[in-house]
Amino acid sequence: MHRLSLALAATATALTLAAPAGAAQGPSPCHRTAAAPRVVATRTSTAVGRAAIVACDRARGRRVTLRRGFVGDSGRHLPLLGSPAVQGTKVIWSELVGSAQHPRQDLRSADVRHATRQAHRRIGPQPHPDPFLSSDQLGVLALPGGALAYEVTGPDQPALVLARPGHAARTLAPAVDDEQVEDGRTLVWLAESGAGSYDVRPVPRDAGGCPIRSRYATVVRDTPELRVTVADYGFGTDGDIKAYRVCSKETGRDGIAFTSDPLILLEDRIATQGPFVALPEAANNKYQQCPNDTTQASVLVIDARTGRKLQPALSDNHSCVDVRSVAVSTTGVPAWLGADEQGALRIATPPAPGSRSATVLDSGPAGSLAGLAASPSGGFTWTHDSAPRASQ
Incomplete structure (x- = not known):
């Protein structure tokens, strides 16, 4: 797993025996104690790339080396060892074995009470197109109920896999960069398509019917039908990334609907109507070099009951616009009021069938249009020079 990260709840415990930062990692003393957890484990390494999976059985004050190998990339030495996870007294890790030309990825486990009785499960031949696969892509996350999440290296691209006892392994997402466990029950990841999540255990709900998630305590919008919450994540190559959940109070569904950096989603202009929420997205177009406060923009509409993204989304891909209201x-049809780079206003809706340009309902000079709102008939209302107007 790339830059494997754990964001466990307060009840979780960090699993580490590592040496101080900047030093070659070696095993720390293993003191006998009755404190939980009984077992901690880590992957130690030296400056020359040699590595070992080391575990401490704290109930016995006994440290044991479970596996020796290497860290770095698969172009040098095998077996390549990933970071381990702990489930009870069992230590699990992923490793790449075989040869650089014909690698194979295995999951290996060992119970520290019987460290010599190791078991391994072959994930299968995994020919990887990149001969320099990093050991950082071989991490394992231990989840509640004996479940495991790990990244499989395939011929096309890596994939995040969930394995639960008594169930077939399930691919959750391709090309995952970061993984976290939240509240001890929810696996969250970041992929090219945005953030995603999977609840390994049922999530309790509040009085409104929405799941209780400690990381999503910030409420962006709350109506009788739905709630929009946001979490700020530290992962990502372009800075902090925000993930937005849209919860239907009718169904309790609250999937991650939108992922952005802080400059993408216009939170103060989010619009709702019944079970629908319109999320206005704006990003400066470096090719058009939009002036002033204008930007290329679009509006994504979500049906909170199903999590379905409604198409087509309203888009102004061919012009620079300052989105004033949505x-x-x-x-579930969106509309917006926007100003171009000269300040001229227009109200638009999604493109008509066969068209790539937004449908303009009205336009006028600066200050002429205001009060855009949805009407009970299914259209929109607004004012033009204080005179009411409407669309069907």
Whole structure:
């Protein structure tokens, strides 16, 4: 797993025996104690790339080396050892064995009470197109109920896999960069398509019917039908990334609907109507070099009951616009009021069938248009020079 990270709840415990930062990692003393957890484990390494999976049985004050190998990339030495995970008294890790030309990825486990009785499960031949696969891509996460999450290196691209006792292994997402465990029950990851999550255990709900998630305590929008919450994550190559969940109070569904950096989603202009939420996205277009406060923009509409993204989304891909306000109709159709680089206003809805340009409902000079809102009939209302106007 790339830059494997654990964000466990307060009840979780860090699993580490590592040496101080900057030093070659070696095993720390293993003191006898009755404190939980009984077993901790780590992957130690030296400056020349040699590595070992080392565990401490704290109930016995006994340290044991479970496996020796290497860290770095697969172009040098095998077996290549990933970071381990702990489930009870069992230590699990992923490793790449075989040869650089014909590698094979295995999951190996050992119970520290019987360290010599190791078991391994072959994931299968995994020919990897990159001969310099990093050991950082071989991490394992231990999840509740004996479940494991690990990254499989395949011929096309890596994939995040969930394995649960009594169930077939399930691919959750391709090309995952970061993984976290939240509240001890929810696996969250970042992929090219955005953030995703999977609840390994049921999540308790509040009085409104929405799941209780400690990381999503910030409420962006709350209506009788839905709630939009946000979490700020530290992972990502372009800075902190925000993930937005849209919860339907009718169904309790609250999937991650949108992922952005802090400059993408216009939180103060989110619009709702019944079960629909319109998320206005804006990003400066470096090719058009949009002036002033204008940007290329689009609006994504989500049906909170199903998590389905409604198409087509309203888009102004061919012009620079300053989005002033957004509305969404009773049928889930979005509209917006925007100003171009000269300050001229227009109200637009999604492109008509066969068109790539937004449908303009009205336009006028600066200050002429205001009050965009959804109407009960399914259209929109607004004012032009203080005179009411409407669309069907």
